[in-house]
Amino acid sequence: MLIDLLDRLALRPPEIRDVQAHESLFRRGDPARHIFAVEQGHIKLTRYLNDGRAVLLHVAGAGQSFAEAALFSEVYHCHAVADVKARVAAYRKDDLLEAFRRDPAIALEYAARMSRQVQHLRTQLELRNIQSARERIFQYLLQEASPDSLQVDVPIAFKDISAALGLAHETFYRELAALERDGVISREDKKIRILKTGI
Amino acid sequence: MLIDLLDRLALRPPEIRDVQAHESLFRRGDPARHIFAVEQGHIKLTRYLNDGRAVLLHVAGAGQSFAEAALFSEVYHCHAVADVKARVAAYRKDDLLEAFRRDPAIALEYAARMSRQVQHLRTQLELRNIQSARERIFQYLLQEASPDSLQVDVPIAFKDISAALGLAHETFYRELAALERDGVISREDKKIRILKTGI
C-alpha cells in the first residue's frame, strides 16, 4: 500500500505507537493529523450507525496503511480500533503534504494509489449488488484468488470477511461449506482453492 | 467534480463527443486513453456479471466527470453507456498527466479529489451494511440532504437510486411511501424533505 511510499520519503521517522486490544486509535470526528501504517496486528476501521450497530469498513493488516484518505480531510470519518494488541506507525500529515509539494512525482504516485483504491472500492460495491450469498462469496473468491493458481489465502478471520461481504457469518460458513460439498472449491483451514471458475 | 479542474488546465481543449441513446462510450478492457466529463444527459457506468446481469456502478450527471480512476490504469474497468442521448467532453490522459507533472499543485488537488471519492465510496459501502431497506433509504436521504434545510432534490430516476442502494425498485417505492405515511419525510415529486432526523 502506501507504506513503502511513506518510507521512501525523506521525512522524520514516524512515531511508533502501541495500541492495546480494544483500544481506539482515533474516533470519528477527531482532528486528522496522522496517517497510519500497521506494523503488527491489525486495525479495524468501523463506523457506528445511530442505533449503535457497528459497520466494518476495512481491516488493515500488517504492512498496510490506513486513513490515507484523511490526508485531505480535517477530521477522521471513521473509528479505528485494535481488536488485538497492535503496533502502528503514525506519519504526520503535514510532513507528507510538504513532501508532495516538494516532489510532484510522489504526489502523482499517491494519486495513483488513491485511484486504485477507488477501483477496488467500486469492485467491492459491485459485489454487494449480487443478491445470492453463494454467488457473492464465489465472486469474492475469484477476485481475491491469484489468477494463475486460483488459490486464496485468507489473511483475516472468516467472520470479518462475512462482514466485508455484507453477510451474516453463519450464512458465510454455510455457503462456503455448500460450495465445498458441491466440488466448486476445496479448502484446508484458511487456504481455499477454486476448482471450477463458473458456478 | 473534476471538471472544473480539467478546465483550469491550460491544455488543448477536450474533444466533444455526442453519444446516442444506448450507445456505449467505452467497454471494459478497452485501452484507457481519455477521462470524460458529461456536458449533457448522463452516463451510466456498469459492469456485467458472468451471468449477464448488469451491475450499476455509478451514474454521472451533467457537470460531472467520470473514469477518473482510469488515469492510472491501462484499460477501463467498466462499461460506459448512455441510456439517453448525451454529450461528453473527452480529455486526453497524456495531457492531464503532463499537466500534473508541470504543476504539483494540480497533482495534489487531483489526489485530494480521489481521496474524497474514496471516502464517498466508503460511505456508500457503509450504507450497504444496513440490512433494513427502510433504514438504508433513510440514511441515504440523511446523507444526501443539505444539513441545514434537510431537503433532498433527487437528480436521477428513483429506479437508479434503488439500484445504487442495492434494492429492488419496488422495495424503494414501498418504503418511501411508508416513510411518508409515517410522517418521517414529505415529498412532492423529486423533492424530499426530512421531518424527523431519527427513524
Place this chain on the structure above:
DNA sequence: CGAGTCGTTGAACGGAATCAATCGTCGTGG
C-alpha cells in the same frame, strides 16, 4: 398516437438473518 419507461401497489415465495447451541482454540490471570 403508440411504444417504452417510470412510478406504484398487490400477492406469494424464497432465501438470508436471527436465535440458539456446541466445539475448539487461544490468551490470560490466578
Place this chain on the structure above:
DNA sequence: CCACGACGATTGATTCCGTTCAACGACTCG
C-alpha cells in the same frame, strides 16, 4: 500450569422481509 473466559467456527430451526412476478396508470418522446 491449568482453569476459565472470550471468541471464532460450525450447524440446526425458525422467522421475517426483500425479491420477484404481475398488473396498471401516467408520462415522455419519437
